[in-house]
């Protein structure tokens with residue numbers, strides 16, 4: 001990626017524009033996210049990755065579910081879809097299959113992707129659907145007021161667990177690997193350079209790719225758990241994160257205050273859904289097989 | 299425009315309703331289907347799965363009906379004509395995405411081969427008990443179109459009509475089959491491609507700079523675009539303005555939601571699809587649809603033989619309900635008789651349109667078989683008294 005664009009000038013020269021502006025719907029600013037929220041940081045990293053990837057932005061589509069993170073699609077100056085709660089992945093599946101030249105990015109929250117949408121996640125990974133899934137994990141259902149989600153660690157106080165969460169949580173990176181993802185990484189919003197690089201890598205990689213980004217929700221998660229503000233979250237991430245590229249995902253479970261293992265854990269190649277389909281059909285149908293031309297000629 | 303000959307099996311066939319429906323989707327230009335198996339509907343996608351690799355398209359079996367009903371919408375925004383197929387329990391699961399298709403004005407087709415309910419009910423036996431759910435099943439106010447074929451031939455023909463209407467009005471269209479129509483086998487004539495009309499998607503001619511995604515045209519329907527063409531558009535299930543941007547205020551909500559219903563007004567009366575006979579001198583009119591209309595046909599004939607002037611009013615498009623046409627009849631007949639395989643659904647619409655100006659007699663049936671025509675006959679004869 002272009003390191004120069006990350007330099008923040010001390011004085012902003014007249015007429016200067018933020019290099020991420022072309023990637024955003026500036027006519028929708030200001031956004032709805034709270035001060036100190038990490039979602040904007042991840043979006044910033046995503047725009048840097050798009051910039052670095054030199055992708056033709058007309059051919060990049062972004063699909064979100066519902067939640068604070070689900071609003072990302074609405075701010076990206078791309079073909080963008082804000083779908084229903086949990087269903088970004090199956091929507092993206094239809095979009096990708098009908099128009100395979102699109103690079104389809106799914107951008108959503110931990111609750112959306114792993115509670116109501118968990119089934120779709122594992123099946124898309126199993127099929128190796130060519131989707132790039134970015135999960136902003138703020139360890140809670142933020143949009144609805146900070147309830148327990150499938151990624152909320154035990155001992156955390158949430159709106160629906162006022163005496164502390166006792167259900168075990170998912171280890172998202174392990175789940176993604178087990179289900180078949182070809183690329184699995186985890187970063188926090190403290191690791192902006194690494195996150196941008198990972199995002200850029202998945203934009204160049206075929207198959208079902210998954211990036212988990214731990215991201216602060218000062219308004220709901222941290223406040224209830226006396227964990228300070230957005231800056232405190234950065235200090236916390238800095239303190240407890242340990243970069244271990246290639247670490248076995250089974251060793252990367254998260255706890256409320258313990259170590260956060262970050263890094264790229266999985267980077268492997270498997271034929272994707274469309275390749276598998278083509279291989280099977282050509283084997284069984286030979287010349288009778290007609291390449292899908294799903295886009296309506298009319 | 300004419301249908302694309304690639305998908306069309308021109309000729310005379312012996313097909314069941316489910317298979318005929320599948321051929322209808324191919325003739326209509328559908329090249330993408332997503333489904334989840336459920337009796338008695340699965341044959342539609344089983345045939346599609348067998349046919350589509352040699353036509354040039356895709357079928358994907360999804361992990362559930364929620365996935366299937368939104369995958370088709372992703373495919374539509376990618377540029378495809380797309381549909382899903384289900385029955386009772388699966389139809390219930392699809393409701394949220396019928397609402398999504400309604401508010402995002404995504405043209406797509408939902409085939410529901412009805413079986414007995416509620417819940418798992420009668421998986422292998424007919425019913426017509428999802429008629430209200432088809433209209434009102436998702437939350438909020440919106441409009442849809444529902445078509446009710448009563449034969450395999452109509453399963454073919456009306457599926458094409460359904461796709462065409464979904465493009466014209468940009469609404470989800472429900473194909474309301476039932477187990478009997480889906481599984482009965484009859485002659486189906488598939489015409490030449492150039493004898494089949496398909497409605498192309500109305501893509502905008504504007505440039506990305508001029509274009510606004512939800513700006514209604516003269517017919518209240520916005521023009522469309524597809525992903526990947528440089529429009530960089532935004533689609534959301536939130537209440538949105540003409541640009542497609544979320545807008546949480548009373549005025550935008552009112553404007554949007556009213557338009558979602560109003561754009562279907564032409565389908566309510568003038569363009570409603572109705573099959574009528576013997577109405578001119580009728581004293582009793584039998585309102586029916588789907589498989590029940592074929593049983594009713596016999597009852598009407600027997601009634602006429604007994605000297606009762608019975609007429610036929612078959613709903614081909616059940617939604618929007620042709621209230622004006624029913625109302626016009628109400629002033630000059632003694633009674634409507636409404637047999638249906640449920641405990642009284644479309645009959646309430648007949649009552650509403652009639653507004654007390656004639657009798658309305660339901661002939662209900664909890665599902666599991668068709669009516670005995672004698673029961674309908676008895677209702678006609680009594681209503682004529």
Ligand SMILES: Cc1ncc(C[n+]2csc(CCOP(=O)(O)OP(=O)(O)O)c2C)c(N)n1
Pocket residue numbers: 066067068069070085108109110111112113136138140141142143144149
């Ligand atoms: C079918 C359905 N159920 C529930 C909701 C309410 N809801 C909106 S967002 C959300 C949780 C979002 O959590 P997450 O995906 O983690 O996103 P975050 O807000 O934390 O970014 C819920 C439960 C909904 N919109 N739709």
Ligand code: SF4
Pocket residue numbers: 032033034036037038039068138142143216217218219220221
């Ligand atoms: S509630 Fe939490 S996740 Fe949502 S915008 Fe505010 S800080 Fe971010």
Ligand SMILES: [Mg+2]
Pocket residue numbers: 067109110111136137138139140141142149
């Ligand atoms: Mg969350």
